[in-house]
Amino acid sequence: MKVAIFFGSKSDTDIMKGAAKALKEFGIEYKAFILSAHRVPEKLIETLKYIEENGYEVIIAGAGLAAHLPGVIASHSVLPVIGVPINAALDGADSLYSIVQMPKSIPVATVGINNSYNAGILAVEILGVKYKNIQEKILEFRKDMKKKFIEENEDVSL
Structure with missing residues (x-):
């Protein structure tokens, strides 16, 4: 079981480390790729085939x-795609709308900005449908x- 992590620019690395962290917590193998849907579309398609x-x-x-990027990937693959809107302009709202408003029949699951x-957790849950040991880890x-949460919030004093 493996997950691919794509992002369009090296400057997105710190944001995308969260996905890797979640996958590591569950022992899921992953590989990251920096590829742009606009600058190197041929390389993106080649990598999706890989x-x-x-x-x-x-x-x-x-x-x-x-x-x-998430939508272009979804248009070229039948694997589930999870989009992460990254705050680059307009507090990330532009990215969020671009990812979540996909045309009918080309869905991209979308999480919150950044x-x-x-x-990563959603990817683990998707894998948990097939791999019962992963589902048990999620539970x-x-x-x-x-x-x-309960332990950290038992003693509340104002």
Whole structure:
């Protein structure tokens, strides 16, 4: 089980590290690619063929400004694509709208602006449908999350 992480610019690296962090927490193999849908479209298509031929099952794609990368990827692949809008202009609202408003029949799941960690968690949940051991890890993760939240918020004093 493998996840591909795409983003269009080296400047997006810090934002997209959240996806890698989430995948590492669950022991999911991943590989990151910096490719632009506009600057190197041929290389993007070539790389999509590579990931499909090499057992990748989910794609995470971060993009800012026009934010075409997730949609272009979805138009060339039948693997599930999770879009991460990156705040590059207009507080990221332009990226969010570009990713979430895909045309009918070419969906891109979309997480919050700059929230690549949630994209990683969503990728893990998608994999959990097929891999029961991953689903069990997700259930344990949620159980631990709830326990920590309760412990951290038991003693509230104002």
